[in-house]
Amino acid sequence: MLKMQSDEKNLTVFLTGELDHHKCSEIRKQIDARAEQERPALLKLDFEDVRFMDSSGVGLVMGRYRQMSLLGGRLQVVNVPENISRVFRLSGLERLGVM
Amino acid sequence: MNIQNEMKLSFESRSINEGFARSAVAAFVMSLDPTVSELSDIKTAVSEAVTNVIVHAYGDASGTVYIHAQITDTGRVIIRIRDKGCGIENVPRAMEPLFTTGGEDRAGLGFAVMQSFMDKVSVRSKEGKGTTVTLEKAIIRRGRNDSRR
Ligand SMILES: Nc1ncnc2c1ncn2[C@@H]1O[C@H](COP(=O)(O)OP(=O)(O)O)[C@@H](O)[C@H]1O
Ligand SMILES: [Mg+2]
Numbered sequence: 684m685l686k687m688q689s690d691e692k693n694l695t696v697f698l699t700g701e702l703d704h705h706k707c708s709e710i711r712k713q714i715d716a717r718a719e720q721e722r723p724a725l726l727k728l729d730f731e732d733v734r735f736m737d738s739s740g741v742g743l744v745m746g747r748y749r750q751m752s753l754l755g756g757r758l759q760v761v762n763v764p765e766n767i768s769r770v771f772r773l774s775g776l777e778r779l780g781v782m
Numbered sequence: 783m784n785i786q787n788e789m790k791l792s793f794e795s796r797s798i799n800e801g802f803a804r805s806a807v808a809a810f811v812m813s814l815d816p817t818v819s820e821l822s823d824i825k826t827a828v829s830e831a832v833t834n835v836i837v838h839a840y841g842d843a844s845g846t847v848y849i850h851a852q853i854t855d856t857g858r859v860i861i862r863i864r865d866k867g868c869g870i871e872n873v874p875r876a877m878e879p880l881f882t883t884g885g886e887d888r889a890g891l892g893f894a895v896m897q898s899f900m901d902k903v904s905v906r907s908k909e910g911k912g913t914t915v916t917l918e919k920a921i922i923r924r925g926r927n928d929s930r931r
Contacts, residue, residue: 704833705797711887735804735822737829738891746887766822773879773894 685710687717694723699732702740711743715750724756731762740767741774748781757781784855787813791849795836795865803832803849810851811859814921823899824859824919830892831863831915837884839867839913861917869909877905 686697696714700706718726726747733740744760751758758781763771776782789810793799804825811824828849835847848864870876876883877897882890896903900917907913 701801703797703800703829704837705800707887708797735825735829737826737833738889738895739833739887741891742887742889745889766819769898770826770891770895773898774889774891 685713687714689717689721689723692723693725693727694718694721695727695729697729697732701735702733702743703735703737704739707739707743711746714747718747718750718754718756722754722756725759726751726756727759727761729762730760730764730767733764733767736767736770738770738774741770741776744776744781745774748779783858785852786855788850788852791851792846795840795845795847797833797836799847800829800832800836803847804829807849807851807861811853811921814853814857814859815924816921817924820919820921824861824917827896827899827903827917827919828861828863830895831861831917834892834915835863835865835867835913837888839865839869841868857921857923859917859919859921862914863917864912864914866912869911870905870907870913871909873905873907 688695694717728744728747748758760782771782791806807828808821808825811821832847839845845865845867850862852860875881877893879894880890882888896917900919902918904916905913
C-alpha cells in the first residue's frame with residue numbers, strides 16, 4: 684500500500700522500495716486520484732525509503748509536475764538518498780526547481 | 783580476453799519481471815565482487831533495457847525477453863538484452879536524451895542512463911525484427927589474490 688498523508692494545504696506521498704516502470708504504473712493512478720480529489724497547494728514526493736530507481740522514477744516525477752501545474756499547485760521532491768540521486772542529476776529536473 | 787563464465791535467461795515480457803531480471807543479472811555478477819555502486823549501476827542499466835523491451839518492443843502484445851551475460855577473464859561484464867519486437871527505426875535519434883515514442887510518463891532517459899552507468903552501450907536493431915542492446919562494464923579489481931578463478 685502507498686502511504687499518503689495530508690493536511691489542509693499539503694499532500695505528502697511516501698515512496699518505498701524499488702521505483703521501476705512496474706511500480707510506477709501502479710502508484711501513478713493512486714497519486715493522481717488523491718491529488719485531484721484534494722487539490723493540494725503542494726504535493727511532496729518523499730524518496731527516503733526508495734532503494735532503487737531507474738528513469739521510470741524520473742518519468743513519475745515529470746508526470747506529477749505536469750499534473751500539479753494543471754491543478755494549479757506545486758510539486759516538491761524531498762529526501763532523495765545519495766545512491767539514487769545520480770539518476771535525478773542526469774534528468775535536469777533540478778532546473779524545474781522541484782528538487 | 784576469454785569468456786570465463788556465462789548465463790542465459792529468457793522470460794515473458796511482463797512488467798512484474800523487471801525486478802527479477804535486474805536481480806538475476808546482479809546475482810550473476812556477484813562472483814566478480816563488485817562494489818555496491820558498480821552493482822547498482824549494472825542493475826539500473828539492465829532495468830532500463832528490459833523495461834524498453836516490455837514497453838516499446840512488444841507494446842500491448844506479449845513476447846520473450848532474452849538476456850545473455852558473460853564475464854571475461856579480464857573482469858569485464860558483457861550483457862546482451864534482446865527482443866524479437868518492433869525494432870527501432872532510427873537508433874541515433876532513439877538514443878538522444880529526452881527522445882521518446884513512449885506512452886504516458888516515459889522520461890526518454892533510458893539510453894542516457896545506460897550510457898552514463900556503463901562503459902559501453904551498443905544497439906543493433908532491425909524494424910519488424912527486433913533489437914539487441916549490449917552493455918559492457920569493467921569491474922575494478924580490488925586488492926585480492928586472483929580469486930577470480
Ligand atoms: N527494445 C526496443 N524496441 C523498440 N523500440 C525501442 C527499444 N528500446 C528503445 N526503443 C525506442 O527508443 C526510445 C528511447 O528509449 P529510452 O531512452 O529508454 O526512453 P523511454 O523508454 O523513456 O522512451 C523509446 O521511446 C523507443 O521508441
Ligand atoms: Mg526506456
